[in-house]
Amino acid sequence: MTPDIRVQKEVFDPAAESAGLAIDGAGAIATFTGLVRGDGGLVALELEHYPGMTEDALRRIAEDAARRWALSALTIVHRVGRMVPGERIVFVGAASRHRGDAIDAMHFVIDWLKTDAPFWKREEFADGRSGWVEARADDIEQRGRWSGQ
Numbered sequence: 001m002t003p004d005i006r007v008q009k010e011v012f013d014p015a016a017e018s019a020g021l022a023i024d025g026a027g028a029i030a031t032f033t034g035l036v037r038g039d040g041g042l043v044a045l046e047l048e049h050y051p052g053m054t055e056d057a058l059r060r061i062a063e064d065a066a067r068r069w070a071l072s073a074l075t076i077v078h079r080v081g082r083m084v085p086g087e088r089i090v091f092v093g094a095a096s097r098h099r100g101d102a103i104d105a106m107h108f109v110i111d112w113l114k115t116d117a118p119f120w121k122r123e124e125f126a127d128g129r130s131g132w133v134e135a136r137a138d139d140i141e142q143r144g145r146w147s148g149q
Contacts, residue, residue: 003062003074005052009081014091021073021095028099030106032092036086041126045089048120054078061112065094066107069101076109078117104127108146114139 004020014033021029036045058076065074073095083089094105114135121133138141 001066001071001073003059003066003076004073005055005058005062006077006078007049007051007058007080009079010084012077012088012091017075017077017091018093021075021093023073023095025097026072026095027070027097028102029093029095030099030102031094032090032106032110033088034090036083036085036087036089036108042085042123043126044082044124046082047089047120048122049080050118054118057116057118058113061109061116064065064112065105065108069094069096069105070098071096071101071105074105074109076113078119079114080119088119111139111143111146115143116134 015032015035018029018031048082058078062074065071071094075091075093077091079089090110092106092109092113094102096102096105122130123133124130
């Protein structure tokens with residue numbers, strides 16, 4: 001299984017991404033689509049990355065998931081650039097023969113993306129405030145639940 005990993009500015013179609021995971025032998029597909037939230041008057045979120053380094057980090061996360069669960073396919077699509085609330089920002093899809101592997105792998109990948117993928121996020125608010133986003137404690141806690149496996 002070779003994971004499909006893309007970092008792109010272009011909008012993606014979750015239905016098309018999910019359909020691409022339906023390959024022979026897959027009995028389950030679990031997907032997650034993340035959207036930009038408009039909390040606190042957020043008007044835009046800008047993501048920057050270092051090409052090459054980011055894809056390598058995503059590949060390591062995907063390879064770790066593939067070692068832990070019996071996957072038949074895995075797709076990670078992460079957008080960069082300027083996005084507004086409601087836009088799709090990330091897609092994770094995992095396919096396997098059984099639902100448990102697909103669901104756990106999808107959760108694992110999104111938990112690690114939230115804390116360990118090298119993206120730099122800058123928020124802009126309607127009142128003129130702006131600032132860089134730090135990893136949240138609850139995201140780090142969610143990632144930690146996979147350490148014991």
